[in-house]
Amino acid sequence: MTETALEPTLDRLRGGTPPRNHDARTIAALTANPGCARRGVMDAAGVDKDFLARELGFPSPFGQSQFAITRGNAFEAQVKADGCAELLTLLRDTLGLDVPEVAYDDLEVVAGHEGRELRHGRTRRLLARALETGEGTLFDHPLLRLDIAGQTAYLEPDVIAFQYAGRLHVIEIKSFAVVDGQAEPEQVAAAARQSAVYVLALRRLVEELGHPRELVSHEVFLVCPENFSNRPSATPVDVRPQLAVLERQLARLTRIDRILGELPGDLTFAPGEALPNSVRAVEARYAPECMASCEMAFFCRDEARACGATGTLGRSVRDDLGGVDSIPTALALADGSLEPSDDLAETAAQLRAADRLRREVLGGAA
Numbered sequence: 315m316t317e318t319a320l321e322p323t324l325d326r327l328r329g330g331t332p333p334r335n336h337d338a339r340t341i342a343a344l345t346a347n348p349g350c351a352r353r354g355v356m357d358a359a360g361v362d363k364d365f366l367a368r369e370l371g372f373p374s375p376f377g378q379s380q381f382a383i384t385r386g387n388a389f390e391a392q393v394k395a396d397g398c399a400e401l402l403t404l405l406r407d408t409l410g411l412d413v414p415e416v417a418y419d420d421l422e423v424v425a426g427h428e429g430r431e432l433r434h435g436r437t438r439r440l441l442a443r444a445l446e447t448g449e450g451t452l453f454d455h456p457l458l459r460l461d462i463a464g465q466t467a468y469l470e471p472d473v474i475a476f477q478y479a480g481r482l483h484v485i486e487i488k489s490f491a492v493v494d495g496q497a498e499p500e501q502v503a504a505a506a507r508q509s510a511v512y513v514l515a516l517r518r519l520v521e522e523l524g525h526p527r528e529l530v531s532h533e534v535f536l537v538c539p540e541n542f543s544n545r546p547s548a549t550p551v552d553v554r555p556q557l558a559v560l561e562r563q564l565a566r567l568t569r570i571d572r573i574l575g576e577l578p579g580d581l582t583f584a585p586g587e588a589l590p591n592s593v594r595a596v597e598a599r600y601a602p603e604c605m606a607s608c609e610m611a612f613f614c615r616d617e618a619r620a621c622g623a624t625g626t627l628g629r630s631v632r633d634d635l636g637g638v639d640s641i642p643t644a645l646a647l648a649d650g651s652l653e654p655s656d657d658l659a660e661t662a663a664q665l666r667a668a669d670r671l672r673r674e675v676l677g678g679a680a
């Protein structure tokens with residue numbers, strides 16, 4: 315099914331509300347659980363999962379605090395003030411880059427319009443010109459696209475594309491502090507994953523424009539405040555490992571039209587009494603890792619616990635148990651009260667062996 319043909323279906327799923335834009339965070343998180351049809355459908359349709367979770371009575375504590383958002387915005391505005399003057403000083407002095415003339419283009423709004431197609435068109439034009447003629451240095455808020463499970467997602471831009479020596483680099487401004495050259499590893503890892511999403515989207519665009527993908531560097535520049543001050547510091551980060559994971563997992567995401575074809579023809583996530591059942595109609599693959607990456611986590615955890623899903627014990631346990639999806643079934647196979655089907659015979663034998671060992675160990679201890 316073409317993307318245009320899917321539009322009415324996705325519109326119905328959203329209950330007629332406009333689609334939410336993806337950003338690098340949501341795409342990086344999407345790859346955390348590529349086998350989850352529920353998340354795949356909601357993200358492809360641009361469903362506001364945060365709103366949905368609240369409607370279902372399972373609000374998620376996701377998102378930054380207002381204080382962190384305000385602080386982040388102030389730091390970003392400072393680094394970008396006067397045509398990115400501080401940023402350029404950093405690139406020249408700290409990183410030793412010989413950046414001669416500088417042209418700064420802000421692509422956030424095009425002639426008073428904020429339409430995504432228009433903004434993406436301008437990003438394309440300016441980057442095409444930059445790659446062909448070398449014109450332009452800093453492109454702020456480039457609006458990029460990425461194919462997610464067969465659907466085009468527009469990436470809300472919060473990076474700068476920086477052209478240097480004929481190559482494009484991603485510059486990401488973050489408000490977490492670098493103290494004595496060290497930052498919180500988890501925050502750096504999350505920033506690297508998000509930057510990798512932008513690198514990939516830029517590479518796809520460069521390829522569409524007829525250039526080799528290597529023109530977009532795997533080295534991104536992370537700009538953060540230094541030592542509890544507001545003074546910015548820049549660190550080059552190699553995102554090749556994150557890129558490899560991202561490309562592999564995006565390729566594994568089930569094509570959305572296949573999942574949609576198996577769902578009821580009148581399914582919608584519009585608010586109302588039927589909402590919980592509508593959500594349950596799309597298969598989920600809950601694992602504790604969802605708590606850190608998906609707004610639906612509290613709803614899905616509740617559902618998974620209620621039916622004793624093996625996923626609640628962790629992804630590795632679910633994988634080890636193969637086709638056994640429920641804990642009561644696993645226990646019944648282990649104590650022999652349930653006869654396994656042929657395809658579960660091996661798993662059942664292992665469960666019985668584990669049960670025997672456990673009894674022996676506990677008996678010995680007694």
Ligand code: SF4
Binds near residue numbers: 351352599604609612
């Ligand atoms: S929380 Fe639910 S919808 Fe989100 S990825 Fe996990 S199982 Fe899927």
